[in-house]
Every structure is written in structure tokens, then in C-alpha cells.
Amino acid sequence: MANLLCFQNHTIPSFSSPLNTAHDSPSFNLSGIKFPSIADNGRRQCLNAISYKSRSGIEIDNKDRKLLEEYGFDPDEILSEPTPKSKGRKGSSKTGGKGRQAIVEEPRPPRETHKLLQVLAGKARRKKLLSPKGMDVRPMMEVVKAAAFSILQAAGGTPASLQPGRWLDLYSGTGSVGIEAISRGCSEAHFVEMDPWVVSDILQPNLECTGFLDVSTIHTVRVEDFLKRADQFLGIKGPFDYISVTPPYMLVDYGVLMDQISSSSVIGENSFIVVEYPLKTDMLDSCGCLVKIADRRFGRTHLAIYGPHWAQKKK
The missing domain is CATH 3.40.50.150 (Vaccinia Virus protein VP39)
Known part of the structure; x- marks a missing residue:
């Protein structure tokens, strides 16, 4: 399945969008990437996106790249940002395959x-x-x-x-x-x-x-x-x-x-x-x-x- 990322200018409707963007919010998130809100002719606008992620990250075509540049974004910088990951605490458990948690035990000191x-x-x-x-x-x-x-x-x-x-x-x-x-x-x-x-x-x-x-x-x-x-x-x-x-x-x-x-x-x-x-x-x-x-x-x-x-x- 090919990666798909579409952008379109539109006015925010009165109901909640899939991006969960509030009217009074100064910014919104897209696939883990934070974008500022954009205003045009007194109306607040945003980028509506539908995307499919692969293991290699997000891929966009030239048309969408130009659209990002038109609104002042650097496509290379956006795509290179790593997805935020939660830092695990020392001695905590890590999630393994299929949602199973593997307990990470700290090594015991040698017995004397x-x-x-x-x-x-x-x-x-x-x-x-x-x-x-x-x-x-x-x-x-x-x-x-x-x-x-x-x-x-x-x-x-x-x-x-x-x-x-x-x-x-x-x-x-x-x-x-x-x-x-x-x-x-x-x-x-x-x-x-x-x-x-x-x-x-x-x-x-x-x-x-x-x-x-x-x-x-x-x-x-x-x-x-x-x-x-x-x-x-x-x-x-x-x-x-x-x-x-x-x-x-x-x-x-x-x-x-x-x-x-x-x-x-x-x-x-x-x-x-x-x-x-x-x-x-x-x-x-x-x-x-x-x-x-x-x-x-x-x-x-x-x-x-x-x-x-x-x-x-x-x-």
C-alpha cells in the first residue's frame, strides 16, 4: 500500500475533526508533527491530512512538498523529525512483541x-x-x-x-x-x-x-x-x-x-x-x-x- 499524504485548505468546521483541533488552539498535531495554525483573510485555516505510515517514515510527492513550502514549512525538516518516544524509567518493563511486556531486571550484585x-x-x-x-x-x-x-x-x-x-x-x-x-x-x-x-x-x-x-x-x-x-x-x-x-x-x-x-x-x-x-x-x-x-x-x-x-x- 503506497504512502498517502494529502493537504487541502479548508475552514475549520464547528464539530471536532479527526485532528481534534480546537478553535482557540494556537497549533495542532499531524501524525506526531506539530504545525502552527494558519489564518487567511481573517479566517482560521489548517491542513487536513490523511496519511499512512510505513516503517521508513512519511513520504510525500512534489505537489504536497510545494504546498508545504507555500505555507512556510520545510518538508525535509518535518520528515526528519523523529516521532516522540516516552523515556522508560530505570528498572521498568518494556513492551515486547504482540503487546506483551518483558520485565527488565537489574543485575544483582555478586554474592560474597x-x-x-x-x-x-x-x-x-x-x-x-x-x-x-x-x-x-x-x-x-x-x-x-x-x-x-x-x-x-x-x-x-x-x-x-x-x-x-x-x-x-x-x-x-x-x-x-x-x-x-x-x-x-x-x-x-x-x-x-x-x-x-x-x-x-x-x-x-x-x-x-x-x-x-x-x-x-x-x-x-x-x-x-x-x-x-x-x-x-x-x-x-x-x-x-x-x-x-x-x-x-x-x-x-x-x-x-x-x-x-x-x-x-x-x-x-x-x-x-x-x-x-x-x-x-x-x-x-x-x-x-x-x-x-x-x-x-x-x-x-x-x-x-x-x-x-x-x-x-x-x-
Whole structure:
């Protein structure tokens, strides 16, 4: 279809034209180009135009070019003016094909690590551990970790160390709890962490620097999925002797989580479970066949420990 642009002198009628030009307006717009109004013999006149735009812009013939020049316009200047475009704000969305909006996300700053954690006791005592800067991962406080292992060791009948066994570190993050368990006597540990960056840049280096990588297994999967398919991940090894649960406080429902753990094959009659939870959270007195043997408060952080009935006498 050829581009068409026609111009004709006429007097503005009393009704609104397609150009929406008001009688008292000093100027009007045509296809995104602003023209001043023209008066002739006391009558206000304007240019009426019908146009078809292609991707290459507006094209006019010699007759219309002469008409523009007659009224004092420069055709080359008019045609060279770019169509006004709205400036997008930083971080705003841009319209893609077919009217769909593509969200433009600002690049996130690179995640960084530092060494503020350490192993408290055992074979890897005082070994420094990596942890992420910021609040991406919230490791268990050292005072809470020390209290948890003291209770577990006393309940197991060996106050100086843990009884040999298998440890499951759910929401492991830095792996500091599972690493502490191996350092204090556990024979192996399984770490469940869904963030690939945390696994590759923090958890695995921590296991390597402590020398515990050979006795560790990392599961890069959601905790909920791991609990549902524990038999597929673990085979016929049976339940764990110790389980630590240190989730992000605001992202889990503790009632649902503890129910998933109690119905999973990861616990047995002689298992111990360490749960870190926030203030104003109601924790049940039992988890499956296990009973609560300790409940401690450290500021806004609480620590609940579940174990077999016989461990209540040794707590």
C-alpha cells in the first residue's frame, strides 16, 4: 500500500475533526508533527491530512512538498523529525512483541563470603568456616550450637563427644551443624541444601577445608522433596541417628514441617531431632514416636530437642 499524504485548505468546521483541533488552539498535531495554525483573510485555516505510515517514515510527492513550502514549512525538516518516544524509567518493563511486556531486571550484585564461623570442638576444632555476607543464609549461633551438642552428648551418655552415628542436616546452608557433628564423633553426615551457589561456594569448600568431604553426602534438593522421597535418596540404610532442622524462620510452617518429618522414614525410635525455631512459635511435645527432652531460649531464638523416651532420664 503506497504512502498517502494529502493537504487541502479548508475552514475549520464547528464539530471536532479527526485532528481534534480546537478553535482557540494556537497549533495542532499531524501524525506526531506539530504545525502552527494558519489564518487567511481573517479566517482560521489548517491542513487536513490523511496519511499512512510505513516503517521508513512519511513520504510525500512534489505537489504536497510545494504546498508545504507555500505555507512556510520545510518538508525535509518535518520528515526528519523523529516521532516522540516516552523515556522508560530505570528498572521498568518494556513492551515486547504482540503487546506483551518483558520485565527488565537489574543485575544483582555478586554474592560474597567471609569467615566468621568456626568449629567449636572435636577433630576440626577452631577451623574457620565460610558463610555468606548478608542475610541470604542465617547460620545457627555458636551459643545455640554449643548448647544443642551439650544436651545431645549428655542424653546419649557420653558428655565429652557424640555417639557414633549418621547425621542429617536439613536446611544445611553453611553446613556448620553437620560439620560440628562429624568433628564430635559422628561417622557420616548428609546435607540438604537447595541453593546451588551455597553448595558450590560455601558448603563444599567448608567440607574440604575440614577434611570431611569423604564422609559427607550433599543433596541439592528442597527439604520437602527430600523428606517425601527419602527412601530413594538413602536406599536401605534406615533412619538417621541425629537430625538438625534450621529453616529460614519466615518461609516455613513449623506445624507442617514437623508433621512431614514425623511421617518420613528419616526418623526412628532412637533418633534425636534438634529444631531451631523463632519466638512465639508453638512446638508440640512430641514428634512421631519421639518426645521433647529439652526446650531452651536464647533471646529470640528457641531450641527444641526431641528424642526417645529413655533419653528423658539422661537430659
